[in-house]
Amino acid sequence: MQSATHSRPNADEILANLPRRSGVVPMFIGGEWTLAADGVTRDLINPSNGRVVAAVAEAGAADAERAIDAARAAFDDGPWSGTSAADRAALLFKVADAVDRHRDEFMRIDTLNGGKPLRETEYDAVDAANCFRYYAGLATKPHGQTFDVPAPSQTFTVREPIGVCGQIIPWNYPLLMAVWKLAPALAAGNVCVLKPSELTPLSAIRLAAIFEELEFPPGVLNVVTGPGATAGNAIAASTRVDKVAFTGGTKTGRSIMQAATSNLKKISLELGGKSPNVVFADADFDTAVDYALFGIFANAGQVCSAGSRLIVERALHDRFLGRLAERARKIRVGDGFDPQTEMGPIISPVHRERVEGYIAAGKSEGAELVCGGERLGGELADGNFIAPTIFDRTSRDMRIVQEEIFGPVLVVQTFDDEAEAIRLANDTIYGLAGAVFTEDVAKAHRVIRKMRAGITWINTYHPTYNEAPWGGYKQSGIGRELGTYGYDAYTEVKQINVNLDVAPSGWFSD
Ligand code: NDP
Numbered sequence: 001m002q003s004a005t006h007s008r009p010n011a012d013e014i015l016a017n018l019p020r021r022s023g024v025v026p027m028f029i030g031g032e033w034t035l036a037a038d039g040v041t042r043d044l045i046n047p048s049n050g051r052v053v054a055a056v057a058e059a060g061a062a063d064a065e066r067a068i069d070a071a072r073a074a075f076d077d078g079p080w081s082g083t084s085a086a087d088r089a090a091l092l093f094k095v096a097d098a099v100d101r102h103r104d105e106f107m108r109i110d111t112l113n114g115g116k117p118l119r120e121t122e123y124d125a126v127d128a129a130n131c132f133r134y135y136a137g138l139a140t141k142p143h144g145q146t147f148d149v150p151a152p153s154q155t156f157t158v159r160e161p162i163g164v165c166g167q168i169i170p171w172n173y174p175l176l177m178a179v180w181k182l183a184p185a186l187a188a189g190n191v192c193v194l195k196p197s198e199l200t201p202l203s204a205i206r207l208a209a210i211f212e213e214l215e216f217p218p219g220v221l222n223v224v225t226g227p228g229a230t231a232g233n234a235i236a237a238s239t240r241v242d243k244v245a246f247t248g249g250t251k252t253g254r255s256i257m258q259a260a261t262s263n264l265k266k267i268s269l270e271l272g273g274k275s276p277n278v279v280f281a282d283a284d285f286d287t288a289v290d291y292a293l294f295g296i297f298a299n300a301g302q303v304c305s306a307g308s309r310l311i312v313e314r315a316l317h318d319r320f321l322g323r324l325a326e327r328a329r330k331i332r333v334g335d336g337f338d339p340q341t342e343m344g345p346i347i348s349p350v351h352r353e354r355v356e357g358y359i360a361a362g363k364s365e366g367a368e369l370v371c372g373g374e375r376l377g378g379e380l381a382d383g384n385f386i387a388p389t390i391f392d393r394t395s396r397d398m399r400i401v402q403e404e405i406f407g408p409v410l411v412v413q414t415f416d417d418e419a420e421a422i423r424l425a426n427d428t429i430y431g432l433a434g435a436v437f438t439e440d441v442a443k444a445h446r447v448i449r450k451m452r453a454g455i456t457w458i459n460t461y462h463p464t465y466n467e468a469p470w471g472g473y474k475q476s477g478i479g480r481e482l483g484t485y486g487y488d489a490y491t492e493v494k495q496i497n498v499n500l501d502v503a504p505s506g507w508f509s510d
Contacts, residue, residue, distance in 0.1 A: 028209075059195075111336040205223060228252065249404075268471075271475065271477040276434045278447060289320065292324055310412045345380075391412065444459070453476075454470070466482055
């Protein structure tokens with residue numbers, strides 16, 4: 001299961017293009033590279049081997065306030081919101097090209113900082129450039145409507161930027177989550193204060209350096225590297241921030257929503273999931289097994305939309321589980337820089353312990369451990385590696401069935417008929433994603449339409465498109481990112497009425 005040895009990555013070489021101040025990777029505020037006001041720094045750790053990668057400025061609330069000041073000035077007094085859509089698009093196309101030009105560097109930064117295998121960070125970097133390109137294109141497309149109202153009025157709408165957007169993102173897709181938020185916001189004429197996860201800020205800093213090279217006006221993009229409890233909360237609570245967009249855990253989403261009440265700022269929340277993957281006995285066997293593996297073990301299960309509950313028809317159960325476990329045991333787990341690696345580490349020791357806690361809970365609650373369930377040692381002992389894990393014979397009241405584990409842990413549930421499959425699929429507080437595998441087209445559509453989830457797949461798992469909306473039902477979030485929905489979420493709609501018969505109304509007597 002463990003991968004072979006490979007040459008050790010050279011962190012200095014990979015991070016050579018990152019700015020430094022006194023040896024520390026700084027933040028980007030108001031077009032300047034700056035350290036935290038109180039001088040605090042944080043060592044970033046490679047989760048594959050526990051080694052320090054770099055020291056980064058650790059923002060506090062005061063630094064977040066500085067970034068909000070810079071963004072406020074850029075929006076209220078700067079040129080950005082008044083630029084033409086064509087000019088914004090031209091710059092964003094240049095960002096896309098620069099991300100493509102530096103693809104290898106972005107891949108290696110995220111693999112070094114977050115442990116993801118290169119095959120995953122390559123996908124992220126390609127998709128990030130395409131996301132900028134998609135929104136650059138969308139900026140110049142029609143966004144308003146006209147309305148056939150009674151004469152003498154001509155009524156139409158325009159979409160305008162919301163203003164200063166606070167954007168708080170997690171560590172599982174450091175570059176891609178930043179881009180999903182920045183690209184639509186900037187295309188629509190907003191300015192941004194981005195707070196990456198304190199664990200994985202480096203690719204966002206590299207992106208900011210590209211913005212500097214391309215001479216974006218100061219304050220249009222600000223990157224604040226610091227913890228959520230201080231820097232993140234200051235952004236969510238600020239009365240000078242007009243919108244907060246958040247991706248992360250449901251519990252954090254709740255506290256961000258509360259903080260946002262300070263000025264009733266607009267909110268978008270992309271939260272957690274416990275997504276069902278329903279497999280009927282008539283499914284194409286090899287395809288369903290393959291996507292069941294990909295659904296849960298891609299990015300070591302640290303994916304909001306992971307197919308973490310396999311709901312399989314009883315008639316297929318034994319054969320399916322046998323093959324699934326056989327393949328799970330063969331997954332090559334290891335350092336993301338090893339080209340043979342198929343699954344990387346858990347992001348941090350804290351999160352690894354959290355995942356291990358769920359594995360212990362599964363065992364003590366009586367689920368049957370089919371494979372995995374242990375931390376990997378040997379040459380992987382210094383990293384946070386957990387073997388691909390499958391629990392069978394679960395019941396709906398178990399914590400491992402109801403709660404998001406966010407790790408390489410699959411739970412298996414069994415059903416006898418279509419109604420039971422649907423009932424099980426919808427039986428959590430979450431509603432982010434879900435899939436169904438069957439050769440019966442009508443059945444696939446019936447089940448998908450009953451699934452209470454925002455992102456669904458038939459006979460596949462995980463494909464994600466910049467063109468299509470992304471977001472959840474129930475406690476998986478509020479609003480949608482990507483596609484035209486993602487653009488609209490960064491705009492206010494203004495109604496404009498023009499009187500075509502300019503004369504007094506005569507309502508009051510003269
Ligand atoms: P968290 O919710 O802990 O953190 C996400 C971000 O929020 C981080 O930048 C974090 O800062 C920040 N944050 C934490 N507390 C606060 C606060 N009180 N106020 C403001 N910001 C705060 O999630 P994780 O980083 O642990 O990511 C994993 C979670 O994210 C999973 O539950 C997963 O489901 C969800 N997720 C959802 C996605 C979706 O599209 N729906 C996509 C990816 C992940 P810091 O960490 O620096 O302290």
